[in-house]
Amino acid sequence: MRTFLALELPENIKDILADLIEGAQNYCKQEIKWISRPNLHITLQFIGKTYPEDIKEIAAYTAQEFQKIGELEMHSPRLQIIPNRNPRLIWVSLQCENKQIFKISKRIKRKLEQLGYELDKKPFKLHITLGRVKKRLPKKIIDFLLTKDIKFSKFMVPELVLYRSYLKPTGAVYEKLVQIPKE
Template identity: 30%
Template sequence: MNTNYFFALTLPDETKEYIYDMTEEIRSEFPFKKWLHKDDYHITLAFLGNAPEEMRKKSMELVKGSLSNEGPFSLSLHRISTFGERHNPRILWAGVTGEERLFDIQKKVYQECLQAGFSLDKKPFKPHITIARKYIGERTFDIEELQVKAGRDSIGQHSFTVSEVSLYQSHFGASPSYEPIFTIRLQ
């Protein structure tokens, strides 16, 4: 069976709970085909796709070595936004601020995955936490209305410390869908 793998920042449980609680307020008024399980919240650093075992092992070794001198760092939730058509988005996400270290770590992970032989997405890195996929509401989607209902000002009041990068495996059709199979502690 095909499965996908990706390296991502692992979010603390209290941050996952904070995002989930915030979305409880908006789910009924802004229906999406799939709301992610709170254990699936993460920030993707490098998407590997259906990765052969040899390349996966090599990437794990290289990424672990590259991050050996990296310590934990702080981020703050910033805003809720979307990807896709403005009135019919395909992704609802939460953004983060304080991300200079995040960009440094993403570059290291990305480079090591290239070194391991992966072909990676060349689009610029846009750090985000996917919350839901594929808007299915009958009325036109309005991001400003959603931001007000979700507490536009309060989302930025949540800060958290990132201390782990994990290699995740996707389990299509399961909930939660993503399983961390290798974790690197930032020390």
């Protein structure tokens, strides 16, 4: 099974982002595969193919690490289209004063590598993916998207989730395997 760890978003933040996506879809539906509202999250670590016998250990270690850090207050949303030259992703970058999230990300990554998982070497970036670019974006679409102002107040991360993902022709379907609420 394919899995990943994600920081869940509060419902009001999902609503704001879903409204933004809906407005953008009217302008550029063919060029971008937009993420559905229920699938909006902050990916902490994509694991990939995961052995069922490892789920309990991954969940226990992740829960232990997640509870070590204080509150995770996210703020300063900014819409970005990356990379600049040949855009592939549209995401909202975020800031978090609690830098422990980056240390926790590294520790979880190390633990998964100790379990034998080969993970992406790129460092963790705090973001919410809104869409994946399917074909070259005309400049007018890039300009349109970059005019979108994302306004939401600071929010707290309510929980960390270990998701299972299924790839279907209509897009990814996510199933919550383990939910770890912030205590």
